[in-house]
Amino acid sequence: MVTDKQTILKIIAPSTEEGFNAVIEAKCQIKSAGFLIKDKNGKTVYCGDMTVDGFKAEASGVFESEMWSLSSPVLYTFCANVEYKNGDVENICDRFGFRNFSCDEKHIYLNGYPFYMRAYIRGAAAHEHQNNCGLSEYEFYKKNILMAKSYGFNTIRFHSVTPPRECFEMADEYGILIHIENRAKHIEYDNLSEMLHGKNELASNDELEETINNLYNHPSFMVYCIGNEIRKPGKTPRVREISEFIKQKDPTRLFIDTCAHGEYDRDYVDFDVQHMGYFFPYGKNLNMFSDTSNLLCFGTVHDRDMVKECGKSKIKRAIAFKRPLIAHEACHYTSWRDYYALKEKFEKYGVEAPWWVDEEIKMVEAKGYKDNFADILQITKDNQFRCWKTALEGIRSSKLLSGFHMLQFADTDKYENSNGVVDCFDDYQGISPEAFKAFNDDTVVVARLNGQIYSAKQLVQIPVIFSQFKISPPKSATFNFSLSGSKVYTEGSLTEVDTFQLGIYDLCTLDLVMPDLKTPEKLILKIDMEFCDGSSISNSWELWVFPEEKEVITINAKNDMQADYLNYKCKFNDNADITITDKLDDKLFEKLENGESVLLIYRTDWTRHLLHKGMKAPKYSFRHTWERFKGVIWDRGTFNGGYDQKDILNKYGFVTDGQTNFQYYKLIDDSDKINLDDFPVKVTSLVSGIDKPARDRFDPKFFKLRELMYDRTMRNFTYAFELKVGKGKLFVSGFNFTGVNSNEPSSVAMLKTIVNYMHSDDFNPENEISVNDFKNYLKKTAESGPQKERMMTQYWQLDAEPVESAEYWQESEAYLKED
Numbered sequence: 171m172v173t174d175k176q177t178i179l180k181i182i183a184p185s186t187e188e189g190f191n192a193v194i195e196a197k198c199q200i201k202s203a204g205f206l207i208k209d210k211n212g213k214t215v216y217c218g219d220m221t222v223d224g225f226k227a228e229a230s231g232v233f234e235s236e237m238w239s240l241s242s243p244v245l246y247t248f249c250a251n252v253e254y255k256n257g258d259v260e261n262i263c264d265r266f267g268f269r270n271f272s273c274d275e276k277h278i279y280l281n282g283y284p285f286y287m288r289a290y291i292r293g294a295a296a297h298e299h300q301n302n303c304g305l306s307e308y309e310f311y312k313k314n315i316l317m318a319k320s321y322g323f324n325t326i327r328f329h330s331v332t333p334p335r336e337c338f339e340m341a342d343e344y345g346i347l348i349h350i351e352n353r354a355k356h357i358e359y360d361n362l363s364e365m366l367h368g369k370n371e372l373a374s375n376d377e378l379e380e381t382i383n384n385l386y387n388h389p390s391f392m393v394y395c396i397g398n399e400i401r402k403p404g405k406t407p408r409v410r411e412i413s414e415f416i417k418q419k420d421p422t423r424l425f426i427d428t429c430a431h432g433e434y435d436r437d438y439v440d441f442d443v444q445h446m447g448y449f450f451p452y453g454k455n456l457n458m459f460s461d462t463s464n465l466l467c468f469g470t471v472h473d474r475d476m477v478k479e480c481g482k483s484k485i486k487r488a489i490a491f492k493r494p495l496i497a498h499e500a501c502h503y504t505s506w507r508d509y510y511a512l513k514e515k516f517e518k519y520g521v522e523a524p525w526w527v528d529e530e531i532k533m534v535e536a537k538g539y540k541d542n543f544a545d546i547l548q549i550t551k552d553n554q555f556r557c558w559k560t561a562l563e564g565i566r567s568s569k570l571l572s573g574f575h576m577l578q579f580a581d582t583d584k585y586e587n588s589n590g591v592v593d594c595f596d597d598y599q600g601i602s603p604e605a606f607k608a609f610n611d612d613t614v615v616v617a618r619l620n621g622q623i624y625s626a627k628q629l630v631q632i633p634v635i636f637s638q639f640k641i642s643p644p645k646s647a648t649f650n651f652s653l654s655g656s657k658v659y660t661e662g663s664l665t666e667v668d669t670f671q672l673g674i675y676d677l678c679t680l681d682l683v684m685p686d687l688k689t690p691e692k693l694i695l696k697i698d699m700e701f702c703d704g705s706s707i708s709n710s711w712e713l714w715v716f717p718e719e720k721e722v723i724t725i726n727a728k729n730d731m732q733a734d735y736l737n738y739k740c741k742f743n744d745n746a747d748i749t750i751t752d753k754l755d756d757k758l759f760e761k762l763e764n765g766e767s768v769l770l771i772y773r774t775d776w777t778r779h780l781l782h783k784g785m786k787a788p789k790y791s792f793r794h795t796w797e798r799f800k801g802v803i804w805d806r807g808t809f810n811g812g813y814d815q816k817d818i819l820n821k822y823g824f825v826t827d828g829q830t831n832f833q834y835y836k837l838i839d840d841s842d843k844i845n846l847d848d849f850p851v852k853v854t855s856l857v858s859g860i861d862k863p864a865r866d867r868f869d870p871k872f873f874k875l876r877e878l879m880y881d882r883t884m885r886n887f888t889y890a891f892e893l894k895v896g897k898g899k900l901f902v903s904g905f906n907f908t909g910v911n912s913n914e915p916s917s918v919a920m921l922k923t924i925v926n927y928m929h930s931d932d933f934n935p936e937n938e939i940s941v942n943d944f945k946n947y948l949k950k951t952a953e954s955g956p957q958k959e960r961m962m963t964q965y966w967q968l969d970a971e972p973v974e975s976a977e978y979w980q981e982s983e984a985y986l987k988e989d
Contacts, residue, residue, distance in 0.1 A: 183269070186234075189233070196225050198225070239345065241345065243342065246266055283639075287347075289323065289575045300583055311337040318579050321610060322610035325347040328350050347391075393426060402469065413427065434462075446458055452800070496572060496575060500565060509531045524583050524584070563609050616635045617634055622712060625684065631681055634680060646669055647667050647702065655685075687715055692715075692827060736921075749766060754772065768898060770901070779957075790945070800966070804962075805867055807963055815856050858886075894939070895944050964982050
């Protein structure tokens, strides 16, 4: 600490066995100094005189004490009475705790125990919120810390800032660790510029020493960092100088230069934080949190080849980290916000609402979402929760990682996108701590599912991973599982399962045979663990099981498909009343004019113009976007979940709970989502998509566009809709049915469901359009040119690289500026 007289007090207290050492450094010569130490009740537990040497006084000792920890943050108060030779007297008091940090090649240790970092990010404007409840500074930070701990978090990473003293004091008192970023004081964080180019504006030694002296005694203060996403820090001499300076001035804490973008073979950092990628950890990217190839783009200090071109072949280096590795900015999946409730809340606290609150309300009402707003809001929240669960379970299963930084715990009030567990008042917004802690606590069990769609009677081998970071864990547990739906299909137990080991390890393997279902069903796989000390944990997963399909799939429809992905497995009926086609052409309009029923599978390279930039416009086109099944990442993407007409779909052969849950994964990923915003008539959508409510952050700054654009926000998306066209009946699907070729259960079930529905009396579209009007709309849409998403979403659609490169930004900007 630094007093008003610029006197410095530093207390080192690594353990109760080693005791404490307190040093006072003053601006005036010290005559004498006495001290005492009090416990939390104000009782003096140790006292004495300090040894004086000129401008310095020192005391050390051992007394009966307890360690400071996250679960038991025991604090002591050191008070010294200092008499100076010039006659002045100064009383110096500060709190401290006994604790120590260390690292080896795999773990960070807190007080000698492996520590798994479950951090959330705040600090920079995009990840921060104001004191909207009008609390004292202490209460402001206290509320946030206690809420975060109730959801299982144990660390705060302050992005690009050092928080005020009040934050550290609340962290000391309530038990949470703090990671700071000590940037040069005159440089403010510029998100867009630094994301594109990086910025190496580093703090001076004087600025660093000021931070060290002010924060030295806080037991919650864990990590020195000097920036976010600094490019090539290992080749920047000043970075190594800072590392050496900090470690010389404060050897009691951990140092890292940058969160993300650092070379993997830097030798002066205690642990590393790396960007594991913006992929969704599911399907082909299931193991992204264990894949070091995603880190090759950040390079090497020693100019090693990370990827070696060998003619048409490549060699990709596998990276071995010699220190603990933390996942950077994980899980920032977004949802809609309750704009109406927020408006009332800002009014309640007498705080001016951010500009975007009223603008979002206007857009909700202009787009026609007001009447079912509560339902849409909940669907986006459910989708966000599924994304968080998937990502955090992927992280907790990774034997490469020692923790994560989550972006973020509380919503910002700076921007309109919601990626917080709690709102910008640090209040609950529909997510229970108990549900979240199932995958974000000291002890977590994870069924490592390679997908959640199965066939009846299918044998599924499921590795069960145990992530155990509880101090003094119980030695053993009984492992219980059940698989249930309309009834309990199977269950079992395994006793005396060893759980004493700390770390992440394989617990067991479940060999599950899916039940022999005649109709599809949503099942719940549940795992309960009952420990020998009487404690327990639980976790569960949704599985979507479809009836076993024959090798040859019978489809009661005529086949007019140009693509061949239905031809290998399907047997069609040339005498059926329905035609399946993927041709959006004049022959389709003739069929409709003649009163036929047609299933149009809309799948075209025109939707994927980003991959086919030289492609000429087709004659006819819907307004569409290239879709992925992964949550919107801040402002990257268009998938905020979706909803369906579950009564119809369940009746005719699919299985759904009313939302585009994981049973839609194969159907939605790489699909053609249709935008109905400017469609000439209202249609009946059987499966609808929900767009993001946020703008692309590049649009207002680099393209000088409005903050919120109605033609690229909250769009009226559909994956499947029906309509009377002329005398005919048309069902349009943008789903990805290429899985039918491999007998993929959900793809086959959805195709048969649509055909069954179209043969029924229920298929009677309410809305209609003339063939001529329909044709003119499709022609006009095609002539308007390729429908391009904005810069951030293009990257999300490509789904090819772990992070955006400088080349990507240049190509994307040029693409948007093309005629």
